[in-house]
Amino acid sequence: MKTVRRLLYRDIVGAVFFVALAFLSLFFFIDFVDELEDVGRHGYTLPMALISSLFEIPGHLYELIPIAVLIGTIYSMARMAQSTEFTILRTGGLGPGRALSLLAVLGVVFALITFVVGDFVVPASEREAVRVKAAASGGQDLGRTGAWLRERRATPQGGSHQVSLNVQRLAPDGALEGVRIFEFDEQGRLQERIAAARARIDADAVWTLQDVQRTVWPPANAASATQAQAQTPVQVQLERLPELRWASNLGADVVAAAVLPIDTMSTVELWRYTEHLSDQEQAAQRHAIRFWRKALYPFACLVMVALALPFAYLHARAGGISYKVFGGIMLGISFVLLNNVAGHLGLLRDWTPWLTAAAPSIFYLLLSLAAFTWLVRYR
Structure with missing residues (x-):
């Protein structure tokens, strides 16, 4: 035989x-x-x-x-x-x-x-x-609308609010370019917007943002109280920073799965990204x-x-x-x-x-x- x-x-x-x-x-x-x-x-x-x-x-x-x-x-x-x-x-x-x-x-x-x-x-x-x-x-352009990611964050009151991220371009050195971050409260109102020219992700899922423009809106209840007392428009905080470290649950592997072609993902990476999409209530x-x-x-x-x-x-x-x-x-x-x-x-x-x-x-x-x-x- x-x-x-x-x-x-x-x-x-x-x-x-x-x-x-x-x-x-x-x-x-x-x-x-x-x-x-x-x-x-x-x-x-x-x-x-x-x-x-x-x-x-x-x-x-x-x-x-x-x-x-x-x-x-x-x-x-x-x-x-x-x-x-x-x-x-x-x-x-x-x-x-x-x-x-x-x-x-x-x-x-x-x-x-x-x-x-x-x-x-x-x-x-x-x-x-x-x-x-x-x-x-x-660099690699990620289409007209760029690549969108989303994560949910728990609040001290036991609820959750949503954070949406958009990346426009992938630099040759692996950095992300044209990064925009939108953070919403539990009612879906925009609380904070961060625009950065470049971003890198550390091993701890901490984003290092460069050339940052940050816009912060006051909470809805605080804005209503201020307007009722002083009858003055609500002040929106606007600041520019050379660098900002922003903690997130989105690690480098999840971001790579979103911005790179799907053929670059292994079986395990596909499984993890599918679980991430399901956890964030996105189409998986x-x-x-x-x-x-x-x-x-x-x-x-x-x-x-x-x-x-x-x-x-x-x-x-x-x-x-x-x-x-x-x-x-x-x-x-x-x-x-x-x-x-x-x-x-x-x-x-x-x-x-x-x-x-x-x-x-x-x-x-x-x-x-x-x-x-x-x-x-x-x-």
Whole structure:
């Protein structure tokens, strides 16, 4: 059995490697051509475009591993079936259950590789890609409205009030630019507004604000008493400070999740940010679905090897290898399409996040097991 395992694994791993290499070369070429359009703008050079395209490779690899596993395994199984190698292995005692268990072990290995790439390599490479582009343009704009964050703070009276923060730009050195902080009382009235040119977040979630303009409105009850007694307008406090340390519950990880692309987040970071959004009574459905998709995505490799095994039981004359590989490509495309459609529908329909993320894999796993059972029993 060790010889059979070595034969299968060596053939499948080699095919998966070459399929992944071919796809990555194609995607690198496409990304590099897209980056060439920005060369010469805002100091963006050709080496920066090349480096940025290289940093995109881990993200493509993460998305392509299950598809490469499917196509590579189908090619290997179809080639062995056409050359009667798999028929000889079946005659030698390789039953359907044993073949499925052998491929399942290989699928677990590919799943571990997918998890490592997606949780460790991709976030680091995506952050570096953002840093390269920000360094070339002098910073990263966060859209017309910027990035918004919110936190609730407890009051001594047992209630809570809301603090909203807005960040307009991310500097190349990681500092936040164009920071605005709005603090409201329990009735939703604006109490304080802080505008800072730059901000950095310490390890203790303390914000160091620079070039600060602070505006403070008196509490509503104090303002009403002052107006009733003196019939004078309420004085609003306005001050300018070179630096201000502002304590917050929003740490650097939460802010990074809000201002950086979602691909820069690992599974644990997605979970923490989803919990933060839920605690702040903000919409968390999108990030919850993304968390479950990222958590369950490595298991797609197990589904792919199970989907590829029935091709080994097809008769050698039932289409050539090219037709079977083409069928594998279509299956892979349909899996990616269904995965994306399920995510969008789950967001629109407010479906259960884990079920939305798991539905495509469950469907294709049942499809593969049904095809495998039919081929073994009736063919």
